[in-house]
Amino acid sequence: MWALRRASIPLRTRGFNVRASCVKLAGTSSVEEEDVINESHGITYGGFLSPNMRFHSVHNASLNFTVGKRALSSSSTKEEDDLEDGFSELEMPAGSGYESEDLLTSDDGDLSDDGQKEDVEEPPHNEVDEAAKEKGNPRRGRVESKLFNEIMNAQGISLHSVLEKWLEKGNELTREEVSLAMLYLRKRKLFGRALLLSEWLESKKEFEFIERDYASRLDLIAKLRGLHKAEVYIETIPESCSREIMYRTLLANCVSQNNVKKAEEVFSKMKDLDFPITVFTCNQLLFLYKRNDRKKIADVLLLMENENINPSSHTYSILIDTKGQSKDIDGMDQIVDRMKAQGIEPDINTQAVLIRHYISSGLQDKAETLLKEMEGENLKQNRWLCRILLPLYxxxxxxxxxxRIWKVCETNPRYDECLGAIEAWGKLNKIDEAEKVFEIMVKKWKLSSKTCSILLKVYANNKMLMKGKDLIKRMGDGGCRIGPLTWDAIVKLYVQAGEVEKADSVLQKAAQQSQMKPIFSTYLTILEQYANRGDIHNSEKIFLRMKQADYPSKAKMYQVLMNAYINAKVPAYGIRDRLRADSIYPNRNLANQLVQVDGFRKNPVSDLLD
Incomplete structure (x- = not known):
């Protein structure tokens, strides 16, 4: 058990309305109020965070929902632990922010890209898949799946027909075989084929669908067909299945798709249905607000205090990353100390988070010391660490x-180690070494979009346009599928070379020719370039295309757009109404920009002229 200790300022002065029966987080209408926020408006967390570690909560940072107080056990269920593992995006390394390892996912998926960059593989949500993962991957090895191989070989053929023929050949359809196939499809982000397989399995009625099967289907529908379709699907699931697990799955997808409004609606729905508030649910909200509105983190932590919910290792990881992103290294270290005091040791992902933030803050010695501890004394026995260590060094x-790390892998390199080596050599501007690793991959495995995309990123960062063009031609000749991650690399290749219009043209053609949606940051890269030029026309054009692509409106989009008006020295009439229509509450930077683009702003000179 742990408790949140109030700061010296009473809660009522911080925008909270706390009663014995409920916690209501109220809002305010002023969008500029953040300019006068006092640093003392924080919450301290006794038994969890020390008095110096504050996450600020202000009037306009409300969660927009009310949570009834109930007596809850702070321990999590096995189902919840499985879900926590199933949505491993909560463990996303710091500094990635969709960027550092964004090209490690494949363009080969079936309509799998939802516009977000995912740095980590997403484990399955089916309990059979979880069991198969333990059986089939005890030493990070691979167990062969005949069903998966059959699906992968069925290019351009109806998947249902392929599966029917597979059965006709006398193959047995067991849960273990199905779970392995689902696991490998998910790991490769072939969500379209995974969904077809799920639908076919239910139609065959070879074995009864259980709770985890329905949750897996729900997750795939949310990824491929949208959150609304997923909500509709929930209503078709048998009453015998836990609605709580289904809504937790839906909530995690809202967070994965960065849809703040829908996530809060789903959370409110879970409260209305009287589902218990768990650490998994709170971690989802924390991760969402870490991305979008860090002031609301205090609200979630206050909620956890009132519901007697103990923090998990994921909770600490999110808070550590948040402090690191805010450049509060002392606060970050204090959270680590508190985490250890609670008997929770930072895992490898959390250590990688710490190292990245130490490096970005110039604490090289501290980062290197932790890296050595993380590596241990026998890297050959812990070879799986090489993929993580390469880019960090x-x-x-x-x-x-x-x-030195690459020599451990070089004689018999693994796929992910090669990707890490290309990335690492690229960061060090060692282009020849990066290309050598690339050629090793091409010889050992076939030429793929994933491999090419990470090398394209190296070329883009080093402004090597001609090499990038040659690689793109090689991809075309090799029959590689060009998807959102490759588009992202190509766009950045042209942008780094100063050819913004060409990058814009490439992205527009790609989006028109494919059903897949470009990645959010691909658009943002072009928008930033136009904004830096003060090119309002093209900035507004890209902004409109982002809205048409159905991305949730974000403060970052408006922040970049307003830079275009500021650089052009032109007022942005109606911008406040646009923000209000998209339910965006300005942060400090956005509020300052609003003042600069206000066409009706008065100043001493204008007063004299009036």
Whole structure:
């Protein structure tokens, strides 16, 4: 058990209305109020965070929902633990922010890209898949799946027909075989084929669907067909299945798709249905607000205090990353100390988060010390760490260390180690070494969009346009599927070379020719370039295309757009109404920009002229 300790300022002065029966987080209408926020408006967390570790909560940072107080057990269920593992995006390394390892996912998926960059593989939500993962991957090895191979070989053929023929050949359809196939499809982000397989399995009625099967289907529908379709699907699930698990799955997809409004609606729905508020649910909200509105983190933590919910390792990881992103290294270290005091040791992902933030804050020695601890004394026995260590040593600028780690892998490299090596050598501007690793991959595995995309990123970061063009031509000749991640690399290749209009044209053609949606940050890259030029026309054009692509409106989009008006020295009439229509409450930077683009703003000179 842990408790939140009030700061010296009473809660009522911080925008909270706390009663014995409920916690209501109220809002205010002023969008500029943040300019006068006092630093003391924080919450301290006794038994969890020390008095110096504050997450600020202000009037306009309300969660927009009310949570009834109930007596809850702070321990999580097995089902909840499975779900926590199933949505491993909560473990996304700091500094990635969709960027650092965004090209490690494949363009080969079936309509799998939802516009977000995902840095980590998403484990299955089916309990059979979880069991198969344990059986089939005890030493990070691979168990063969005949069903998966049959599906992968069925290019351009109806999947249902392929599966029917597979059965006709006398193959047995077991849960273990199905779970392995689902696991590998999800790991490769082939969500379209996974959904077809799920639908076919239910139609065959070879075995009864259980709770986890329905949750898996729901997750796939949310990824491919949208959150609304997923909500409709929930109503068709048998009453015998837990609605709580289904709504937790839906909530996690809202967070994955960065849809704040829908996530809050789903949370309110869960409260209305009297589902218990769990640490998994709170972690989802924390992760959502870490991305979008860090002031609301205090609200979630206050909610956890009132519901007697103990923090998990994921909770600490999110808070550590949030502090690191705010450049509050002392606060970050204090959270680590509190985490250890609670008997929770930082895992490898959390250690990677800490190292990245130490590096970005210039604490090279501290980062290197933690890296050595993380590596241990026998890297050959813990070889799976190489993929993580390579880019981290590259961030430190340690050429010799990257070379040393790569030598451990070089004689018989694994796929993910090669990707890490290309990324690491690219960061160190060692283009020849990166290309050598690339050629090793091409010889050992076939040429793929994933492999090419990460090398394209290296070329883009080093402004090597001609090499990038040659690689794109090679991809075309090799029959590689060009998708959102490759588009992102190509756009950045042209942008780094100063050819913004060409990047814009490439992205527009790609979006028109494919059913897949470009990645959010691909559009943002072009928008930033036009905004820096003060090109309002093209900035508004890209902004409109982002809205048409059905991305949730974000403060970052408006922040970049307003830069275009500021650089052009032109007022942005109606911008406040646009923000209000998209339910965006300005942060400090956005509020300052609003003042600069206000066409009706008065100043001493205008007063004299009036």
């Amino acid at each position: 590259a961030n430190l600028g340690k050429v010799d260390e990257v070379g």
